[in-house]
Each structure stands twice: as structure tokens, then as C-alpha cells.
Amino acid sequence: MSTSPPKPTESELEILRILWRHGPSTVRLVHEELSRDKDAGYTTTLKLMQIMAAKGLVSRDETARTHIYQAAVSEADTQKQLLNRFLDTAFGGSAARLVMQALGNHDASKEELDEIRKLLDQMEKRPKP
Amino acid sequence: MSTSPPKPTESELEILRILWRHGPSTVRLVHEELSRDKDAGYTTTLKLMQIMAAKGLVSRDETARTHIYQAAVSEADTQKQLLNRFLDTAFGGSAARLVMQALGNHDASKEELDEIRKLLDQMEKRPKP
DNA sequence: TTTTGATTACGAAATATTTCGTAGATAAAA
């Protein structure tokens, strides 16, 4: 296969998150979602999405005049890639320390905690495939 | 107090990690540590550290000709700040999902897993104030 | 003393990222 798309920048990631949540979308929709938090012009969003298309982070259907964009990278893969990098630069590679920091700083529901326990159990039973 | 130092960039974070690990250090030492992974010139490291001093990320002792730099932000606080941001942009704020992704991708020792279990138990007993 | 080596200061180039204005095309409304 050809080279995989590069790491998304922070702005690009915001757009990816919207595409993951909404599925194939127009620039207009993405821009309106984005506008909830940020305030930038429409053409700024457009340009970013065009750049993302050039990088291979998104694909687009140009059949109709109004193009439809969709994520070309999976949420899980991207999160994995970003997490690995973040883990190295911010936590020196220690997943346990990151996990503890994350759990310590945020309230998690009982359900979430149980889910995590279940995962811990599974990991001990069948360590990494 | 005055405004707190801004979020460190990725390069700055690499330097902070060295300072956290080694304590007060010269530019020379930091640069040599940095050179294990990267290859950039000495003055590049120097300039970065000067910028960090201007931003308040590090402080320095200028008594001697060779200045001694030390981190002016704590490891825990910085990790917390970066994690919160990362959590929002990459995981939409779901700590549980991040934790699961982190645990899923990395081998953790039994000791680490037990530590995390202990933490989960504590969290349920006395939920975050 | 003179030379050599290491250091800081600093400006500026190189690169990466984000933002926006303008032009041209198409479709919808009047």
C-alpha cells in the first residue's frame, strides 16, 4: 500500500471528530458544528477540509456540486496513533501512569469503572494477542 | 498570581521531560540528552530554552556564566493540563475510552494492573470531592 | 599574553499551521 496519511493537526482532528460522529457531511454542516466552539470563517473550514483531502485524511464525493466529505481514517486507528505519540512525549511511555492520571482527574461513572475492571481481567487472562 | 505559563509545544515538552528527570541542568546536558533521539544544533536547543524561560516554563540561575535551567512547571500539573486537552480533542472527553484504548494497546505489568485496580476501588469508596 | 573552546544573545530564515479574501461557477429565486 502507499504511505498512510500523516498525523492530523489539532484543527484537523476537530473536523475528523465531527465526521466520525455525523458520517458523510458537507462543509457547511462541519462548519456549523465547529462554530459551536470556535469562530472562524466558512472558507477556513473549507480550506482545511481541502487540505485534509489532499493528505488523504478524508475522501470526498464530488458528484454533486456540493461535495460530501467523509473520514478516510478510522477513529480507533487515529486515536491509537495519537495516543502512542502522546504517551511517549507526555508520559514517557508509561501507560499505567497515564491511566492513573486520567482516572484521577475525571469522574467516571460506576459503569465505566466496571468496564475498565472487566478489561483488566481480560488482559490478565489472555495477555496481548 | 499572574497568568500561568502557556501550554508547552511538543519540542518544549521534550525539554521539560529531561529537566524533570535530571533536575537543574545546563543547556549542554539537555542538548546531549535530546541528541539521543533528535538531531538538531546546540543553538537550537539553547534558543528553545531561552524562549521557555521567557514564557515562564523554566527558570534559570544566571549567577555563573553557564546558566542552570530548571523546570518552572510541575510534571503532574503539566500532564494534567495536556491530558485534559488531549482527552477533549482526541477522545471527546471520555476518560474511560482513553483508558481502555491505552490499556488495550500497551502491555502493562501485573503490578501496574493491580495498581490501577486499587485506584478504581479507592475511587468508588470516596468519589472525587 | 595569546589562542582556543565554550557559552549566551539575538536576528532571521525555514517550516508548519491557520485564516481569509476574491474570483468563478452553479443553482435557486424573483
Next chain:
DNA sequence: TTTTATCTACGAAATATTTCGTAATCAAAA
């Protein structure tokens, strides 16, 4: 048909980040 609104393309400005060369200074070595 004419006007108005919406869209894409694209260049370029604005900003942020990283890199480096050069000059000045000081201290140690010769």
C-alpha cells in the same frame, strides 16, 4: 431572464514553531 445565494478553488497573508548562523563574551589552556 436577471438577480441572489451558495458553493469550490486558490493564492496568499497571518501566526506559530523550529532551526540555525553570527557576534560578543568569558575562561581556560598554551
